[in-house]
Amino acid sequence: MAAPSLILTFTVWLLAESLLTEATYYRHHRYVPHFYRYREHSANTENLLPEVSNPAPEVTQPRVPTYPEIPEVFHPVPEVIHPIPEAFNPVPEVVHPAPEPYQTPEVQELVAGASSPVNMSRVFYGIMFDAGSTGSRIHIYKFIQKDPVELPVLDNEMYHAVKPGLSAYKDNPEEAGNSIRQLLKIAKKTVPEDDWKRTPVVLKATAGLRLLPEDKAKAILTEVKDVFAESPFFVPNNSVSIMNGAREGVLAWVTVNFLTGHLYSNTRRTVGILDLGGGSTQITFLPKSKKTIQSAPPSYIANFNLFQNTYQLYTHSYLGNGLFAARLATLGALGADGLDWKVFTSSCLPKKFREEVAFGGDTYKVSGIPDGYAGYKLCYYEVMKVIKGKVHQPYEVKGSSVFYAFSHYYDRAVESGLIDGSRGGAVEVRDFKKRAKEVCNKMTKYRAISPFLCMDLTYITCLLKEGFGFKDSTVLQLAKKVNNVETSWALGATFDYFRNLNIH
Numbered sequence: 001m002a003a004p005s006l007i008l009t010f011t012v013w014l015l016a017e018s019l020l021t022e023a024t025y026y027r028h029h030r031y032v033p034h035f036y037r038y039r040e041h042s043a044n045t046e047n048l049l050p051e052v053s054n055p056a057p058e059v060t061q062p063r064v065p066t067y068p069e070i071p072e073v074f075h076p077v078p079e080v081i082h083p084i085p086e087a088f089n090p091v092p093e094v095v096h097p098a099p100e101p102y103q104t105p106e107v108q109e110l111v112a113g114a115s116s117p118v119n120m121s122r123v124f125y126g127i128m129f130d131a132g133s134t135g136s137r138i139h140i141y142k143f144i145q146k147d148p149v150e151l152p153v154l155d156n157e158m159y160h161a162v163k164p165g166l167s168a169y170k171d172n173p174e175e176a177g178n179s180i181r182q183l184l185k186i187a188k189k190t191v192p193e194d195d196w197k198r199t200p201v202v203l204k205a206t207a208g209l210r211l212l213p214e215d216k217a218k219a220i221l222t223e224v225k226d227v228f229a230e231s232p233f234f235v236p237n238n239s240v241s242i243m244n245g246a247r248e249g250v251l252a253w254v255t256v257n258f259l260t261g262h263l264y265s266n267t268r269r270t271v272g273i274l275d276l277g278g279g280s281t282q283i284t285f286l287p288k289s290k291k292t293i294q295s296a297p298p299s300y301i302a303n304f305n306l307f308q309n310t311y312q313l314y315t316h317s318y319l320g321n322g323l324f325a326a327r328l329a330t331l332g333a334l335g336a337d338g339l340d341w342k343v344f345t346s347s348c349l350p351k352k353f354r355e356e357v358a359f360g361g362d363t364y365k366v367s368g369i370p371d372g373y374a375g376y377k378l379c380y381y382e383v384m385k386v387i388k389g390k391v392h393q394p395y396e397v398k399g400s401s402v403f404y405a406f407s408h409y410y411d412r413a414v415e416s417g418l419i420d421g422s423r424g425g426a427v428e429v430r431d432f433k434k435r436a437k438e439v440c441n442k443m444t445k446y447r448a449i450s451p452f453l454c455m456d457l458t459y460i461t462c463l464l465k466e467g468f469g470f471k472d473s474t475v476l477q478l479a480k481k482v483n484n485v486e487t488s489w490a491l492g493a494t495f496d497y498f499r500n501l502n503i504h
């Protein structure tokens with residue numbers, strides 16, 4: 001009885017063990033497929049792509065299998081990366097294809113990394129001497145050329161002047177050379193030494209030397225050439241010369257219109273210039289009317305090319321009508337002989353004024369009229385003799401053209417209180433006339449400023465009204481500098497050297 005009971009118990013135990021093993025095997029295979037299905041679904045879910053492209057450390061567990069879908073995330077479709085190389089690898093013929101936001105960081109990285117100089121901008125210098133009748137001036141320009149077919153950017157100007165002008169050394173040309181040598185020392189301190197050999201140095205003389213006898217002017221220019229030859233700068237052919245008056249006016253026009261931004265635009269809206277030097281005066285503008293061209297003497301029209309544009313200007317220089325030459329002409333002293341004993345008088349000077357005046361290497365004795373009359377009307381009559389019949393009136397100046405006036409126009413306006421000397425300003429032609437009357441009728445009051453102030457303001461008034469034909473209401477913009485650069489022909493002459501404007 002015991003044996004059958006033992007056999008039954010053993011059979012039940014075996015049956016239970018078999019059922020337990022089968023249940024465990026079933027649960028194991030149900031779990032694993034569930035795991036695989038969950039992982040495969042997660043790896044192909046689109047909103048998880050950012051996490052895969054920036055994986056967290058815990059994702060890379062050794063038990064997680066590697067699937068073919070995952071490498072696709074690290075190799076994005078081509079459209080995503082194609083725009084990037086296009087922005088930084090422009091086609092060769094485009095000099096500046098990328099806009100400023102892309103360009104600036106790229107240049108900064110190159111400079112900071114001290115890698116090869118891939119920056120396409122080029123820095124260069126130019127030295128221009130303005131040898132005028134009353135002084136010699138040096139203009140040292142620093143340019144940045146960003147695009148060879150566009151205007152360069154003027155980064156800054158170093159300006160310095162010495163007196164007297166070269167013409168004062170007509171009997172001592174060695175001293176003329178020393179005055180230029182003095183200015184060259186400033187250039188050596190301004191231009192980096194590595195740029196000396198490729199920086200051109202040019203001197204152009206104006207009315208002061210044009211008024212001298214040819215042999216004396218030539219001796220001065222020869223001395224200056226020798227000084228240039230000693231310098232470490234590049235000395236081009238014809239680096240020292242006397243510039244004709246027409247070019248002086250055109251190049252001053254180029255300077256002012258470059259500084260005021262008018263040469264950058266295609267509107268052809270420009271400004272005219274009035275330059276009153278010591279020995280000569282210039283008027284230059286771009287005519288709007290064909291009648292201005294047709295009614296002008298042929299020699300008063302100049303053509304030139306600048307940056308793929310052709311300009312036809314009305315321009316003329318009046319030698320002997322600069323402010324200091326006009327003073328002597330008013331006194332009857334310009335070109336006179338017997339300077340050792342003659343005294344030249346004028347109603348434009350204070351009655352008790354007597355002084356020696358130097359100009360162009362000569363000395364003149366001048367004075368007021370002690371027992372005579374003085375004042376605006378008498379002065380105007382005297383000045384008219386210097387202007388009347390000698391100055392052409394262009395048709396167009398009676399219109400609304402905008403003119404910049406500088407040099408002695410500016411200086412006398414500041415001295416007489418017409419404008420603020422720190423920033424210039426706009427005046428009407430009638431303002432010069434009004435102030436001339438005030439000064440001439442109270443010469444004693446203004447003598448401390450300048451005994452010639454009455455004569456100068458009267459001459460400016462007469463030149464503008466009776467000479468060029470401006471209306472009383474014409475507005476003149478008086479300026480010594482525009483954007484912190486001197487308003488003179490020197491910048492335009494530097495452009496002429498670098499670009500060959502082909503003025504004719």
